[in-house]
Amino acid sequence: MLDRIRNTASFIRNKTGFEPEAGIVLGTGLGGLIGSIRIEASLDYRDIPDFPVSTVEGHAGRLIFGLLGGKRVVAMQGRFHYYEGYTPQQVVFPVRVMKMLGIRHLFVSNASGGINPAFRTGDLMVITDHINMIPNPLVGPNIAELGVRFPDMSEPYSRKLIALADEVARREGIALQHGCYIGVTGPTFETQKEYGFYRTAGADTVGMSTTPEVIAARHMDLPVFAVSIITNMGLAGLQSSHEEVLAEGAKAEARMTRLFIGLLEAL
Structure with missing residues:
Protein backbone atom coordinates (compact mmCIF):
# COMPACT_ATOMS: atom_id res chain seq x y z
CA MET A 1 0.00 0.00 0.00
CA LEU A 2 2.78 2.45 0.89
CA ASP A 3 4.41 1.92 -2.51
CA LYS A 15 1.92 15.76 -14.03
CA THR A 16 1.15 18.98 -12.20
CA GLY A 17 4.41 20.27 -10.71
CA PHE A 18 2.21 21.51 -7.86
CA GLU A 19 3.02 21.44 -4.13
CA PRO A 20 -0.19 21.91 -2.11
CA GLU A 21 -0.29 23.32 1.41
CA ALA A 22 -3.86 22.23 2.21
CA GLY A 23 -6.23 19.52 1.03
CA ILE A 24 -9.99 19.89 0.61
CA VAL A 25 -12.56 17.09 0.34
CA LEU A 26 -15.86 18.25 -1.14
CA GLY A 27 -19.03 16.35 -0.31
CA THR A 28 -22.20 15.57 -2.24
CA GLY A 29 -23.37 18.54 -4.29
CA LEU A 30 -20.66 20.81 -2.84
CA GLY A 31 -18.35 21.08 -5.84
CA GLY A 32 -19.24 24.74 -6.39
CA LEU A 33 -16.31 25.83 -4.22
CA ILE A 34 -14.12 24.93 -7.20
CA GLY A 35 -15.35 28.11 -8.91
CA SER A 36 -13.48 30.16 -6.31
CA ILE A 37 -10.13 28.41 -6.91
CA ARG A 38 -7.62 29.97 -9.29
CA ILE A 39 -7.01 26.67 -11.04
CA GLU A 40 -3.50 25.80 -12.18
CA ALA A 41 -4.03 22.11 -13.00
CA SER A 42 -6.65 19.36 -12.81
CA LEU A 43 -6.69 15.60 -13.20
CA ASP A 44 -9.64 13.24 -13.71
CA TYR A 45 -9.69 10.44 -11.15
CA ARG A 46 -9.82 7.86 -13.93
CA ASP A 47 -6.44 9.09 -15.20
CA ILE A 48 -4.68 8.76 -11.83
CA PRO A 49 -3.05 5.39 -11.05
CA ASP A 50 -4.80 3.39 -8.29
CA PHE A 51 -7.41 6.13 -7.71
CA PRO A 52 -11.02 4.97 -7.28
CA VAL A 53 -13.66 6.60 -9.48
CA SER A 54 -16.69 8.50 -8.17
CA THR A 55 -20.00 6.81 -9.00
CA VAL A 56 -22.39 9.14 -7.17
CA GLU A 57 -24.36 12.00 -8.73
CA GLY A 58 -22.99 15.30 -7.46
CA HIS A 59 -19.37 14.06 -7.43
CA ALA A 60 -17.49 15.25 -10.53
CA GLY A 61 -14.45 13.04 -9.98
CA ARG A 62 -11.51 15.42 -10.40
CA LEU A 63 -8.50 16.60 -8.45
CA ILE A 64 -8.18 20.37 -8.69
CA PHE A 65 -4.93 22.25 -8.00
CA GLY A 66 -4.75 25.99 -7.51
CA LEU A 67 -4.91 28.99 -5.19
CA LEU A 68 -7.67 29.62 -2.67
CA GLY A 69 -7.48 32.10 0.18
CA GLY A 70 -3.88 32.82 -0.74
CA LYS A 71 -2.87 29.19 -0.20
CA ARG A 72 -1.92 26.39 -2.59
CA VAL A 73 -4.67 23.78 -2.36
CA VAL A 74 -5.58 20.43 -3.82
CA ALA A 75 -9.34 19.82 -3.83
CA MET A 76 -11.19 16.56 -4.33
CA GLN A 77 -14.24 17.38 -6.41
CA GLY A 78 -16.06 14.27 -5.29
CA ARG A 79 -15.14 11.63 -2.71
CA PHE A 80 -15.51 7.88 -2.33
CA HIS A 81 -17.84 5.98 -0.05
CA TYR A 82 -17.88 2.56 1.56
CA TYR A 83 -21.40 2.00 0.18
CA GLU A 84 -20.06 2.19 -3.38
CA GLY A 85 -18.27 -1.09 -2.76
CA TYR A 86 -14.84 0.36 -2.03
CA THR A 87 -12.82 -0.93 0.89
CA PRO A 88 -12.17 1.50 3.76
CA GLN A 89 -8.54 1.62 2.61
CA GLN A 90 -9.61 2.66 -0.90
CA VAL A 91 -11.93 5.30 0.53
CA VAL A 92 -9.05 7.02 2.35
CA PHE A 93 -6.41 6.44 -0.35
CA PRO A 94 -6.72 10.03 -1.74
CA VAL A 95 -6.20 11.51 1.74
CA ARG A 96 -3.04 9.41 2.08
CA VAL A 97 -1.86 10.67 -1.31
CA MET A 98 -2.58 14.31 -0.46
CA LYS A 99 -0.50 13.96 2.69
CA MET A 100 2.32 12.50 0.60
CA LEU A 101 2.00 15.51 -1.72
CA GLY A 102 2.77 17.76 1.24
CA ILE A 103 -0.52 19.09 2.65
CA ARG A 104 -0.36 20.32 6.25
CA HIS A 105 -4.10 20.76 6.90
CA LEU A 106 -7.19 18.89 5.71
CA PHE A 107 -10.57 20.57 5.17
CA VAL A 108 -13.60 18.29 4.81
CA SER A 109 -17.23 18.96 3.91
CA ASN A 110 -20.31 16.79 3.71
CA ALA A 111 -24.05 16.91 3.27
CA SER A 112 -25.77 15.39 6.28
CA GLY A 113 -29.12 14.80 7.90
CA GLY A 114 -29.88 16.91 10.96
CA ILE A 115 -31.02 15.00 14.05
CA ASN A 116 -30.58 17.78 16.59
CA PRO A 117 -34.06 19.37 16.84
CA ALA A 118 -32.45 22.80 17.26
CA PHE A 119 -31.01 22.60 13.74
CA ARG A 120 -32.68 23.66 10.50
CA THR A 121 -32.19 22.70 6.87
CA GLY A 122 -29.40 24.82 5.40
CA ASP A 123 -27.46 25.20 8.66
CA LEU A 124 -23.67 24.84 8.67
CA MET A 125 -22.42 22.65 11.50
CA VAL A 126 -18.76 22.65 12.48
CA ILE A 127 -17.92 19.08 13.45
CA THR A 128 -16.38 18.97 16.93
CA ASP A 129 -16.39 15.19 17.38
CA HIS A 130 -17.69 12.08 15.64
CA ILE A 131 -19.03 8.57 16.12
CA ASN A 132 -17.73 6.16 13.50
CA MET A 133 -20.03 3.31 12.42
CA ILE A 134 -18.16 2.66 9.13
CA PRO A 135 -15.46 -0.06 9.11
CA ASN A 136 -12.23 1.50 10.33
CA PRO A 137 -9.65 2.11 7.55
CA LEU A 138 -6.79 1.27 9.95
CA VAL A 139 -7.86 -2.36 10.35
CA GLY A 140 -5.09 -4.60 9.01
CA PRO A 141 -1.30 -4.29 9.09
CA ASN A 142 -0.14 -0.87 10.26
CA ILE A 143 2.12 1.15 7.96
CA ALA A 144 4.55 2.66 10.46
CA GLU A 145 5.75 5.24 7.95
CA LEU A 146 2.24 6.73 7.95
CA GLY A 147 1.45 6.61 11.64
CA VAL A 148 1.38 4.68 14.90
CA ARG A 149 -0.55 1.45 15.42
CA PHE A 150 -2.94 3.01 17.97
CA PRO A 151 -3.46 6.68 17.06
CA ASP A 152 -4.98 9.03 19.62
CA MET A 153 -8.45 10.34 18.73
CA SER A 154 -9.05 12.72 21.65
CA GLU A 155 -8.94 15.64 19.19
CA PRO A 156 -10.12 14.36 15.80
CA TYR A 157 -11.04 17.91 14.75
CA SER A 158 -8.51 20.64 15.43
CA ARG A 159 -9.59 22.95 18.26
CA LYS A 160 -7.28 25.62 16.87
CA LEU A 161 -8.96 25.48 13.45
CA ILE A 162 -12.43 25.48 15.02
CA ALA A 163 -11.54 28.62 17.02
CA LEU A 164 -10.24 30.28 13.84
CA ALA A 165 -13.43 29.32 12.01
CA ASP A 166 -15.55 30.89 14.73
CA GLU A 167 -13.58 34.13 14.35
CA VAL A 168 -14.02 34.07 10.56
CA ALA A 169 -17.76 33.35 10.93
CA ARG A 170 -18.27 36.27 13.31
CA ARG A 171 -16.43 38.61 10.95
CA GLU A 172 -18.31 37.38 7.87
CA GLY A 173 -21.71 37.17 9.53
CA ILE A 174 -21.97 33.40 8.99
CA ALA A 175 -24.12 31.53 11.50
CA LEU A 176 -22.54 28.27 12.67
CA GLN A 177 -23.80 25.32 14.63
CA HIS A 178 -21.38 22.98 16.41
CA GLY A 179 -21.85 19.30 17.09
CA CYS A 180 -21.15 15.63 16.67
CA TYR A 181 -21.37 13.80 13.32
CA ILE A 182 -22.11 10.08 13.10
CA GLY A 183 -20.78 8.28 10.03
CA VAL A 184 -22.83 5.27 8.89
CA THR A 185 -22.48 2.94 5.94
CA GLY A 186 -25.64 3.82 3.96
CA PRO A 187 -26.73 3.79 1.22
CA THR A 188 -30.25 3.84 2.66
CA PHE A 189 -31.43 6.92 4.47
CA GLU A 190 -32.20 6.21 8.10
CA THR A 191 -35.44 4.98 9.64
CA GLN A 192 -37.08 7.15 12.28
CA LYS A 193 -35.93 4.75 15.00
CA GLU A 194 -32.37 4.89 13.69
CA TYR A 195 -32.42 8.69 13.74
CA GLY A 196 -33.68 8.54 17.31
CA PHE A 197 -31.05 5.98 18.29
CA TYR A 198 -28.22 8.10 16.88
CA ARG A 199 -29.58 11.19 18.64
CA THR A 200 -29.68 9.29 21.93
CA ALA A 201 -26.08 8.23 21.31
CA GLY A 202 -25.06 11.89 21.15
CA ALA A 203 -25.01 12.66 17.43
CA ASP A 204 -26.31 15.93 15.97
CA THR A 205 -26.02 14.97 12.30
CA VAL A 206 -25.72 11.73 10.35
CA GLY A 207 -24.05 10.99 7.03
CA MET A 208 -22.33 8.32 4.95
CA SER A 209 -18.77 9.62 4.73
CA THR A 210 -16.08 11.72 6.46
CA THR A 211 -15.19 9.61 9.50
CA PRO A 212 -12.85 7.20 7.63
CA GLU A 213 -11.05 10.15 6.00
CA VAL A 214 -10.64 11.89 9.34
CA ILE A 215 -9.33 8.72 10.99
CA ALA A 216 -6.72 8.33 8.22
CA ALA A 217 -5.76 12.01 8.49
CA ARG A 218 -5.28 11.83 12.25
CA HIS A 219 -3.31 8.59 11.81
CA MET A 220 -0.90 10.72 9.74
CA ASP A 221 -1.03 13.60 12.27
CA LEU A 222 -2.88 15.93 9.88
CA PRO A 223 -5.00 18.63 11.58
CA VAL A 224 -8.61 18.44 10.35
CA PHE A 225 -11.43 20.97 10.04
CA ALA A 226 -14.82 19.71 8.89
CA VAL A 227 -18.25 21.16 8.16
CA SER A 228 -21.61 19.47 7.65
CA ILE A 229 -24.28 21.20 5.61
CA ILE A 230 -27.66 20.16 6.99
CA THR A 231 -29.55 19.18 3.85
CA ASN A 232 -32.55 17.49 5.46
CA MET A 233 -34.02 17.04 8.93
CA GLY A 234 -34.11 13.37 9.74
CA LEU A 235 -36.39 13.44 12.77
CA ALA A 236 -39.04 15.48 10.97
CA GLY A 237 -40.66 12.28 9.69
CA LEU A 238 -40.43 13.44 6.07
CA GLN A 239 -39.13 11.40 3.15
CA SER A 240 -35.52 12.05 2.14
CA SER A 241 -34.08 11.99 -1.37
CA HIS A 242 -30.70 12.46 -3.02
CA GLU A 243 -32.17 15.28 -5.12
CA GLU A 244 -33.14 17.15 -1.96
CA VAL A 245 -29.61 16.75 -0.60
CA LEU A 246 -28.11 18.17 -3.81
CA ALA A 247 -30.50 21.14 -3.88
CA GLU A 248 -30.00 22.13 -0.24
CA GLY A 249 -26.24 21.66 -0.49
CA ALA A 250 -26.09 24.05 -3.44
CA LYS A 251 -27.96 26.73 -1.45
CA ALA A 252 -25.56 26.63 1.49
CA GLU A 253 -22.21 26.09 -0.19
CA ALA A 254 -21.57 29.83 -0.80
CA ARG A 255 -21.40 30.33 2.98
CA MET A 256 -19.19 27.27 3.37
CA THR A 257 -16.88 28.60 0.63
CA ARG A 258 -16.53 31.95 2.41
CA LEU A 259 -15.73 30.11 5.63
CA PHE A 260 -13.06 27.94 3.99
CA ILE A 261 -11.48 30.94 2.25
CA GLY A 262 -11.37 32.91 5.51
CA LEU A 263 -9.79 29.97 7.31
CA LEU A 264 -7.13 29.49 4.66
CA GLU A 265 -6.31 33.20 4.77
CA ALA A 266 -5.90 32.96 8.56
CA LEU A 267 -3.46 30.04 8.45
Whole structure:
Protein backbone atom coordinates (compact mmCIF):
# COMPACT_ATOMS: atom_id res chain seq x y z
CA MET A 1 0.00 0.00 0.00
CA LEU A 2 2.78 2.45 0.89
CA ASP A 3 4.41 1.92 -2.51
CA ARG A 4 1.09 2.59 -4.28
CA ILE A 5 0.57 5.79 -2.28
CA ARG A 6 4.08 6.97 -3.14
CA ASN A 7 3.74 6.02 -6.81
CA THR A 8 0.42 7.84 -7.14
CA ALA A 9 1.79 10.94 -5.42
CA SER A 10 4.83 10.85 -7.70
CA PHE A 11 2.60 10.59 -10.78
CA ILE A 12 0.51 13.58 -9.67
CA ARG A 13 3.60 15.63 -8.81
CA ASN A 14 5.17 14.93 -12.20
CA LYS A 15 1.92 15.76 -14.03
CA THR A 16 1.15 18.98 -12.20
CA GLY A 17 4.41 20.27 -10.71
CA PHE A 18 2.21 21.51 -7.86
CA GLU A 19 3.02 21.44 -4.13
CA PRO A 20 -0.19 21.91 -2.11
CA GLU A 21 -0.29 23.32 1.41
CA ALA A 22 -3.86 22.23 2.21
CA GLY A 23 -6.23 19.52 1.03
CA ILE A 24 -9.99 19.89 0.61
CA VAL A 25 -12.56 17.09 0.34
CA LEU A 26 -15.86 18.25 -1.14
CA GLY A 27 -19.03 16.35 -0.31
CA THR A 28 -22.20 15.57 -2.24
CA GLY A 29 -23.37 18.54 -4.29
CA LEU A 30 -20.66 20.81 -2.84
CA GLY A 31 -18.35 21.08 -5.84
CA GLY A 32 -19.24 24.74 -6.39
CA LEU A 33 -16.31 25.83 -4.22
CA ILE A 34 -14.12 24.93 -7.20
CA GLY A 35 -15.35 28.11 -8.91
CA SER A 36 -13.48 30.16 -6.31
CA ILE A 37 -10.13 28.41 -6.91
CA ARG A 38 -7.62 29.97 -9.29
CA ILE A 39 -7.01 26.67 -11.04
CA GLU A 40 -3.50 25.80 -12.18
CA ALA A 41 -4.03 22.11 -13.00
CA SER A 42 -6.65 19.36 -12.81
CA LEU A 43 -6.69 15.60 -13.20
CA ASP A 44 -9.64 13.24 -13.71
CA TYR A 45 -9.69 10.44 -11.15
CA ARG A 46 -9.82 7.86 -13.93
CA ASP A 47 -6.44 9.09 -15.20
CA ILE A 48 -4.68 8.76 -11.83
CA PRO A 49 -3.05 5.39 -11.05
CA ASP A 50 -4.80 3.39 -8.29
CA PHE A 51 -7.41 6.13 -7.71
CA PRO A 52 -11.02 4.97 -7.28
CA VAL A 53 -13.66 6.60 -9.48
CA SER A 54 -16.69 8.50 -8.17
CA THR A 55 -20.00 6.81 -9.00
CA VAL A 56 -22.39 9.14 -7.17
CA GLU A 57 -24.36 12.00 -8.73
CA GLY A 58 -22.99 15.30 -7.46
CA HIS A 59 -19.37 14.06 -7.43
CA ALA A 60 -17.49 15.25 -10.53
CA GLY A 61 -14.45 13.04 -9.98
CA ARG A 62 -11.51 15.42 -10.40
CA LEU A 63 -8.50 16.60 -8.45
CA ILE A 64 -8.18 20.37 -8.69
CA PHE A 65 -4.93 22.25 -8.00
CA GLY A 66 -4.75 25.99 -7.51
CA LEU A 67 -4.91 28.99 -5.19
CA LEU A 68 -7.67 29.62 -2.67
CA GLY A 69 -7.48 32.10 0.18
CA GLY A 70 -3.88 32.82 -0.74
CA LYS A 71 -2.87 29.19 -0.20
CA ARG A 72 -1.92 26.39 -2.59
CA VAL A 73 -4.67 23.78 -2.36
CA VAL A 74 -5.58 20.43 -3.82
CA ALA A 75 -9.34 19.82 -3.83
CA MET A 76 -11.19 16.56 -4.33
CA GLN A 77 -14.24 17.38 -6.41
CA GLY A 78 -16.06 14.27 -5.29
CA ARG A 79 -15.14 11.63 -2.71
CA PHE A 80 -15.51 7.88 -2.33
CA HIS A 81 -17.84 5.98 -0.05
CA TYR A 82 -17.88 2.56 1.56
CA TYR A 83 -21.40 2.00 0.18
CA GLU A 84 -20.06 2.19 -3.38
CA GLY A 85 -18.27 -1.09 -2.76
CA TYR A 86 -14.84 0.36 -2.03
CA THR A 87 -12.82 -0.93 0.89
CA PRO A 88 -12.17 1.50 3.76
CA GLN A 89 -8.54 1.62 2.61
CA GLN A 90 -9.61 2.66 -0.90
CA VAL A 91 -11.93 5.30 0.53
CA VAL A 92 -9.05 7.02 2.35
CA PHE A 93 -6.41 6.44 -0.35
CA PRO A 94 -6.72 10.03 -1.74
CA VAL A 95 -6.20 11.51 1.74
CA ARG A 96 -3.04 9.41 2.08
CA VAL A 97 -1.86 10.67 -1.31
CA MET A 98 -2.58 14.31 -0.46
CA LYS A 99 -0.50 13.96 2.69
CA MET A 100 2.32 12.50 0.60
CA LEU A 101 2.00 15.51 -1.72
CA GLY A 102 2.77 17.76 1.24
CA ILE A 103 -0.52 19.09 2.65
CA ARG A 104 -0.36 20.32 6.25
CA HIS A 105 -4.10 20.76 6.90
CA LEU A 106 -7.19 18.89 5.71
CA PHE A 107 -10.57 20.57 5.17
CA VAL A 108 -13.60 18.29 4.81
CA SER A 109 -17.23 18.96 3.91
CA ASN A 110 -20.31 16.79 3.71
CA ALA A 111 -24.05 16.91 3.27
CA SER A 112 -25.77 15.39 6.28
CA GLY A 113 -29.12 14.80 7.90
CA GLY A 114 -29.88 16.91 10.96
CA ILE A 115 -31.02 15.00 14.05
CA ASN A 116 -30.58 17.78 16.59
CA PRO A 117 -34.06 19.37 16.84
CA ALA A 118 -32.45 22.80 17.26
CA PHE A 119 -31.01 22.60 13.74
CA ARG A 120 -32.68 23.66 10.50
CA THR A 121 -32.19 22.70 6.87
CA GLY A 122 -29.40 24.82 5.40
CA ASP A 123 -27.46 25.20 8.66
CA LEU A 124 -23.67 24.84 8.67
CA MET A 125 -22.42 22.65 11.50
CA VAL A 126 -18.76 22.65 12.48
CA ILE A 127 -17.92 19.08 13.45
CA THR A 128 -16.38 18.97 16.93
CA ASP A 129 -16.39 15.19 17.38
CA HIS A 130 -17.69 12.08 15.64
CA ILE A 131 -19.03 8.57 16.12
CA ASN A 132 -17.73 6.16 13.50
CA MET A 133 -20.03 3.31 12.42
CA ILE A 134 -18.16 2.66 9.13
CA PRO A 135 -15.46 -0.06 9.11
CA ASN A 136 -12.23 1.50 10.33
CA PRO A 137 -9.65 2.11 7.55
CA LEU A 138 -6.79 1.27 9.95
CA VAL A 139 -7.86 -2.36 10.35
CA GLY A 140 -5.09 -4.60 9.01
CA PRO A 141 -1.30 -4.29 9.09
CA ASN A 142 -0.14 -0.87 10.26
CA ILE A 143 2.12 1.15 7.96
CA ALA A 144 4.55 2.66 10.46
CA GLU A 145 5.75 5.24 7.95
CA LEU A 146 2.24 6.73 7.95
CA GLY A 147 1.45 6.61 11.64
CA VAL A 148 1.38 4.68 14.90
CA ARG A 149 -0.55 1.45 15.42
CA PHE A 150 -2.94 3.01 17.97
CA PRO A 151 -3.46 6.68 17.06
CA ASP A 152 -4.98 9.03 19.62
CA MET A 153 -8.45 10.34 18.73
CA SER A 154 -9.05 12.72 21.65
CA GLU A 155 -8.94 15.64 19.19
CA PRO A 156 -10.12 14.36 15.80
CA TYR A 157 -11.04 17.91 14.75
CA SER A 158 -8.51 20.64 15.43
CA ARG A 159 -9.59 22.95 18.26
CA LYS A 160 -7.28 25.62 16.87
CA LEU A 161 -8.96 25.48 13.45
CA ILE A 162 -12.43 25.48 15.02
CA ALA A 163 -11.54 28.62 17.02
CA LEU A 164 -10.24 30.28 13.84
CA ALA A 165 -13.43 29.32 12.01
CA ASP A 166 -15.55 30.89 14.73
CA GLU A 167 -13.58 34.13 14.35
CA VAL A 168 -14.02 34.07 10.56
CA ALA A 169 -17.76 33.35 10.93
CA ARG A 170 -18.27 36.27 13.31
CA ARG A 171 -16.43 38.61 10.95
CA GLU A 172 -18.31 37.38 7.87
CA GLY A 173 -21.71 37.17 9.53
CA ILE A 174 -21.97 33.40 8.99
CA ALA A 175 -24.12 31.53 11.50
CA LEU A 176 -22.54 28.27 12.67
CA GLN A 177 -23.80 25.32 14.63
CA HIS A 178 -21.38 22.98 16.41
CA GLY A 179 -21.85 19.30 17.09
CA CYS A 180 -21.15 15.63 16.67
CA TYR A 181 -21.37 13.80 13.32
CA ILE A 182 -22.11 10.08 13.10
CA GLY A 183 -20.78 8.28 10.03
CA VAL A 184 -22.83 5.27 8.89
CA THR A 185 -22.48 2.94 5.94
CA GLY A 186 -25.64 3.82 3.96
CA PRO A 187 -26.73 3.79 1.22
CA THR A 188 -30.25 3.84 2.66
CA PHE A 189 -31.43 6.92 4.47
CA GLU A 190 -32.20 6.21 8.10
CA THR A 191 -35.44 4.98 9.64
CA GLN A 192 -37.08 7.15 12.28
CA LYS A 193 -35.93 4.75 15.00
CA GLU A 194 -32.37 4.89 13.69
CA TYR A 195 -32.42 8.69 13.74
CA GLY A 196 -33.68 8.54 17.31
CA PHE A 197 -31.05 5.98 18.29
CA TYR A 198 -28.22 8.10 16.88
CA ARG A 199 -29.58 11.19 18.64
CA THR A 200 -29.68 9.29 21.93
CA ALA A 201 -26.08 8.23 21.31
CA GLY A 202 -25.06 11.89 21.15
CA ALA A 203 -25.01 12.66 17.43
CA ASP A 204 -26.31 15.93 15.97
CA THR A 205 -26.02 14.97 12.30
CA VAL A 206 -25.72 11.73 10.35
CA GLY A 207 -24.05 10.99 7.03
CA MET A 208 -22.33 8.32 4.95
CA SER A 209 -18.77 9.62 4.73
CA THR A 210 -16.08 11.72 6.46
CA THR A 211 -15.19 9.61 9.50
CA PRO A 212 -12.85 7.20 7.63
CA GLU A 213 -11.05 10.15 6.00
CA VAL A 214 -10.64 11.89 9.34
CA ILE A 215 -9.33 8.72 10.99
CA ALA A 216 -6.72 8.33 8.22
CA ALA A 217 -5.76 12.01 8.49
CA ARG A 218 -5.28 11.83 12.25
CA HIS A 219 -3.31 8.59 11.81
CA MET A 220 -0.90 10.72 9.74
CA ASP A 221 -1.03 13.60 12.27
CA LEU A 222 -2.88 15.93 9.88
CA PRO A 223 -5.00 18.63 11.58
CA VAL A 224 -8.61 18.44 10.35
CA PHE A 225 -11.43 20.97 10.04
CA ALA A 226 -14.82 19.71 8.89
CA VAL A 227 -18.25 21.16 8.16
CA SER A 228 -21.61 19.47 7.65
CA ILE A 229 -24.28 21.20 5.61
CA ILE A 230 -27.66 20.16 6.99
CA THR A 231 -29.55 19.18 3.85
CA ASN A 232 -32.55 17.49 5.46
CA MET A 233 -34.02 17.04 8.93
CA GLY A 234 -34.11 13.37 9.74
CA LEU A 235 -36.39 13.44 12.77
CA ALA A 236 -39.04 15.48 10.97
CA GLY A 237 -40.66 12.28 9.69
CA LEU A 238 -40.43 13.44 6.07
CA GLN A 239 -39.13 11.40 3.15
CA SER A 240 -35.52 12.05 2.14
CA SER A 241 -34.08 11.99 -1.37
CA HIS A 242 -30.70 12.46 -3.02
CA GLU A 243 -32.17 15.28 -5.12
CA GLU A 244 -33.14 17.15 -1.96
CA VAL A 245 -29.61 16.75 -0.60
CA LEU A 246 -28.11 18.17 -3.81
CA ALA A 247 -30.50 21.14 -3.88
CA GLU A 248 -30.00 22.13 -0.24
CA GLY A 249 -26.24 21.66 -0.49
CA ALA A 250 -26.09 24.05 -3.44
CA LYS A 251 -27.96 26.73 -1.45
CA ALA A 252 -25.56 26.63 1.49
CA GLU A 253 -22.21 26.09 -0.19
CA ALA A 254 -21.57 29.83 -0.80
CA ARG A 255 -21.40 30.33 2.98
CA MET A 256 -19.19 27.27 3.37
CA THR A 257 -16.88 28.60 0.63
CA ARG A 258 -16.53 31.95 2.41
CA LEU A 259 -15.73 30.11 5.63
CA PHE A 260 -13.06 27.94 3.99
CA ILE A 261 -11.48 30.94 2.25
CA GLY A 262 -11.37 32.91 5.51
CA LEU A 263 -9.79 29.97 7.31
CA LEU A 264 -7.13 29.49 4.66
CA GLU A 265 -6.31 33.20 4.77
CA ALA A 266 -5.90 32.96 8.56
CA LEU A 267 -3.46 30.04 8.45
